[in-house]
Amino acid sequence: MKRYLPILILFFGILYIFFIPPEPVSIKILFKVIPMVLIISYAFSQIPSQSTKYRALILLGLIFCMIGDGTLIWFVVGLSAFLIGHLFYAAGFISGWKFSIYRVLSIIPIAIYAFFLCSNLVGSLNESGQENLVIPVITYSVAISMMVFTAIMTGNKWAILGSLLFIISDSILSWDLFVESVKYGHELIMITYYTAQFLIAKSILNRKSVA
Numbered sequence: 001m002k003r004y005l006p007i008l009i010l011f012f013g014i015l016y017i018f019f020i021p022p023e024p025v026s027i028k029i030l031f032k033v034i035p036m037v038l039i040i041s042y043a044f045s046q047i048p049s050q051s052t053k054y055r056a057l058i059l060l061g062l063i064f065c066m067i068g069d070g071t072l073i074w075f076v077v078g079l080s081a082f083l084i085g086h087l088f089y090a091a092g093f094i095s096g097w098k099f100s101i102y103r104v105l106s107i108i109p110i111a112i113y114a115f116f117l118c119s120n121l122v123g124s125l126n127e128s129g130q131e132n133l134v135i136p137v138i139t140y141s142v143a144i145s146m147m148v149f150t151a152i153m154t155g156n157k158w159a160i161l162g163s164l165l166f167i168i169s170d171s172i173l174s175w176d177l178f179v180e181s182v183k184y185g186h187e188l189i190m191i192t193y194y195t196a197q198f199l200i201a202k203s204i205l206n207r208k209s210v211a
Contacts, residue, residue, distance in 0.1 A: 057092030
C-alpha cells in the first residue's frame with residue numbers, strides 16, 4: 001500500500017482541484033481533506049532510523065494543517081489551525097538544525113519578502129474595513145516565515161522545497177483574498193499546497209544537507 005500512496009495523493013489532488021464543484025460545501029471540504037489524509041498516511045509510513053522527534057512533530061504539523069483545510073471556511077479558525085501546524089513544523093525543523101552562515105543569511109530575503117507581503121495585505125485590509133484581520137494575518141505571516149527559515153537551516157532539500165512552496169501557496173491565497181483576484185488562483189494555490197505538504201512529509205526520511 002505504501003508504494004501506491006503517492007499515486008493516490010496525486011489522483012485525489014487532481015480530482016479535488018479540477019473536478020469537484022464548489023457546491024455542496026461539505027462535499028468540497030471532504031475531497032479537499034482526502035489528499036491530506038493520504039499525505040499523513042504517507043508521512044506515518046516513513047520510519048527513519050533516527051530522529052523520531054522530527055517525525056512526530058511533522059506529523060502533528062500535517063494534522064493541524066488538515067484541520068485548517070476543513071475549517072478555513074471560518075477564516076480565523078482555519079488560520080489558527082494552520083498557524084499551529086507551522087509552529088510544529090518549525091519545531092521539527094529546529095530539531096534537525098544544521099548551522100551554516102550561508103543558510104543563516106537566508107533570513108534577509110525572507111524578512112524582506114514578508115515585509116513586502118504584509119505591507120500590501122495590511123493596506124488592503126484597512127482599505128476594505130477588515131482591520132480585525134490585521135493582527136491574525138501578521139501573526140500568521142511571521143509564523144510561516146519562521147517555518148521557512150527553520151526549514152532552510154536543516155539543509156534538508158525536501159523540507160526546504162516544501163516550505164518554499166507552502167509560502168508561495170499562502171501568498172497567492174492571501175493576495176487573491178485581500179488584494180486582487182489571481183488568474184487560476186485556486187489551481188495554483190492547491191497545486192503548490194499539496195506538493196508542499198507531500199515534500200514536507202517526504203523530508204522525514206531525507207536528512208541530508210544540500211549546502
